[in-house]
């Protein structure tokens with residue numbers, strides 16, 4: 092019997108999110124240094140819109156995961172890795188909620204409402220408050236650095252499994268198929 096893999100829906104959401112997160116980190120780091128210009132405003136808008144797509148995908152993913160839990164790990168995986176994998180994955184999932192939530196809160200506290208893709212007016216989560224804006228901006232900045240570290244460890248762990256140990260971990264998230 093072939094080794095179990097993640098469901099196709101989980102795989103699709105994982106890879107769409109991964110591409111979006113790499114883009115958001117890149118654009119986020121670049122856009123803050125731009126001088127005030129139309130380009131900067133557009134970069135901020137797209138950053139917010141795609142960031143909220145990640146939030147939507149993560150909510151869907153958590154609901155899906157609840158009904159379709161990850162497949163059991165192969166028997167060869169060490170005890171410490173078995174214990175650490177869910178901790179790392181829950182940290183990533185928590186950051187995928189906390190990053191966009193802190194961004195949305197930050198925009199609301201700055202008094203800038205989000206018009207999702209220029210069409211859907213999203214509610215302001217908090218009233219305008221410059222002190223709260225500064226605190227949330229710092230939080231978004233710090234969370235982004237934590238996300239970079241955890242994603243780097245996550246990718247390093249997958250490379251170690253696939254290249255050094257060759258235990259088929261990458262296939263669980265990559266292979267094409269419905270199950």
Ligand code: HEM
Pocket residue numbers: 112115116117119120123135138139140141142143145187190191192193194195196197198205228231232235238
């Ligand atoms: C997974 C989702 C997200 C990621 C990975 C992400 C990542 C980042 C990063 C790396 C920065 C640069 C921070 C710095 O160097 O100080 C940034 C800045 C920013 N992000 Fe996000 N972000 C996400 C979602 C959002 C959302 C949903 C919003 C708003 C609705 C948002 C609003 C902002 C704003 C306004 C800034 C600029 C802050 C400043 O001018 O200092 N972000 N983001």
Ligand code: HEM
Pocket residue numbers: 101105108109110112113156161176180181183184187242245246249260261262263264265
């Ligand atoms: C090149 C980049 C990436 C690779 C190669 C990769 C690979 C993988 C693999 C193979 C798994 C399955 C682990 C297992 O079998 O249990 C996985 C799970 C996971 N990955 Fe990634 N990943 C990447 C990027 C990302 C990014 C950027 C994020 C989010 C910020 C992310 C979040 C997650 C989460 C939350 C899980 C757990 C899924 C679940 O249990 O529902 N990954 N990844």
